[in-house]
Amino acid sequence: MAVTVITALCCGLFFVAGIIMDNFFAFYSVPDETPPTITINNETVNIAVGGKYEDGGVEAYDDRTEVAITTEGTVDTNTIGEYVLKYIATDEHGNSSEATRTVKVIQPRGIIYLTFDDGPGEYTATLLDVLKKYNVKATFFVTGHGSDDLIVREYNEGHTVALHTFSHNYAAIYQSVDAFLSDLYSVQNRVKNLTGQTVTLMRFPGGSSNTISALYDGGTRIMSRLVDEVTARGFTYFDWNVSSGDAGGAVNSDEVFARTVTQLKDGGASIVLQHDIKDFSVAAVERIIQHCLANGYVFDKLDANSFAAHHGVNN
Ligand SMILES: [Zn+2]
Structure with a gap:
């Protein structure tokens, strides 16, 4: 019984130590200089003036960490014009990638x-x-x-x-x-x-x-x-x-x-x-x-x- 508990405890400690070491190496031993990839589905979107724009279709991936996507720019669907939205994907080590989408608010043909x-x-x-x-x-x-x-x-x-x-x-x-x-x-x-x-x-x-x-x-x-x-x-x-x-x-x-x-x-x-x-x-x-x-x-x-x-x- 005692042996089993000690074995389990040891395995547990090694397991915890393993996770710490993995994270240590992941963060400090090999520098992460690779930015995330960002893919954008529809780079040009046409919206009829007065219509609705629904954002979406942007995905990011990083091989090391989680990725956050932030968006710059807005679309005024009541005013004819071209609006550029910039999407920035940033990983937890500060590497980032960008992609843009042009939303054209038009009087449709x-x-x-x-x-x-x-x-x-x-x-x-x-x-x-x-x-x-x-x-x-x-x-x-x-x-x-x-x-x-x-x-x-x-x-x-x-x-x-x-x-x-x-x-x-x-x-x-x-x-x-x-x-x-x-x-x-x-x-x-x-x-x-x-x-x-x-x-x-x-x-x-x-x-x-x-x-x-x-x-x-x-x-x-x-x-x-x-x-x-x-x-x-x-x-x-x-x-x-x-x-x-x-x-x-x-x-x-x-x-x-x-x-x-x-x-x-x-x-x-x-x-x-x-x-x-x-x-x-x-x-x-x-x-x-x-x-x-x-x-x-x-x-x-x-x-x-x-x-x-x-x-x-x-x-
Ligand atoms: Zn048919």
């Missing part, structure tokens, strides 16, 4: 709503990384497919998660109003279970103007009835006014980029249609964002009060 249908899918995580890098919020019209975790991530990272039916099976959902609603509520339940939110923003597969539904509705003008029915039930549906062409026509990133940027609406809202289940479309997003920022646009996510870009129904 237009507002861009990036929207992604049919996911989540295998390219959604990459897309979320790009959106995070530029602090751009987007809108995802999700289905019953793909990983639950990605829907949770979309929601947690501040994007709008909206509904695009569970099955996305034209032959099934456009047979009848009841079939459509049942499928729509299934995806609403999925999102509710994952995010806690009862989502009422939606997009019809094919858009409200689709004519494929006429193949399955037995001549009952289902889109006219669905538009009325979902609206009466409190849903808000969105179409688009900028098509990236990634569902047909555009077959590579260059074409997705070119089609998108040539259709942007000056002085108004652009709702861009893309699919995050298409690798070449996702691969075009960073260039699209860079182009829009460089040309004075701002980004936003859809909400119930946003412009909806309704196409008008055909059947």
Whole structure:
């Protein structure tokens, strides 16, 4: 018994001594002259005058000690101008690194709503990384497919998660109003279970103007009835006014980029249609964002009060 106690005590002392020595060497024996690294996600941010600026996306790391980040500069979002924010990362030995971000408060040339249908899918995580890098919020019209975790991530990272039916099976959902609603509520339940939110923003597969539904509705003008029915039930549906062409026509990133940027609406809202289940479309997003920022646009996510870009129904 006594031996065990003494052994434990000795081990404890050595352990404590070990920690002291480690700290001693860490602080005094080898000089720390290496500054922390600082990374800044979005070096240029566009804010519409009168809008809101949320700081963030700055990270620092040091191999030896904790790092403190301080910020110099302010942004007046009510006054047009360029504001430079300086971030200083300092370690416990006084080494520091700096990074700057330029926040442009502008009268925007237009507002861009990036929207992604049919996911989540295998390219959604990459897309979320790009959106995070530029602090751009987007809108995802999700289905019953793909990983639950990605829907949770979309929601947690501040994007709008909206509904695009569970099955996305034209032959099934456009047979009848009841079939459509049942499928729509299934995806609403999925999102509710994952995010806690009862989502009422939606997009019809094919858009409200689709004519494929006429193949399955037995001549009952289902889109006219669905538009009325979902609206009466409190849903808000969105179409688009900028098509990236990634569902047909555009077959590579260059074409997705070119089609998108040539259709942007000056002085108004652009709702861009893309699919995050298409690798070449996702691969075009960073260039699209860079182009829009460089040309004075701002980004936003859809909400119930946003412009909806309704196409008008055909059947
Ligand atoms: Zn779709």
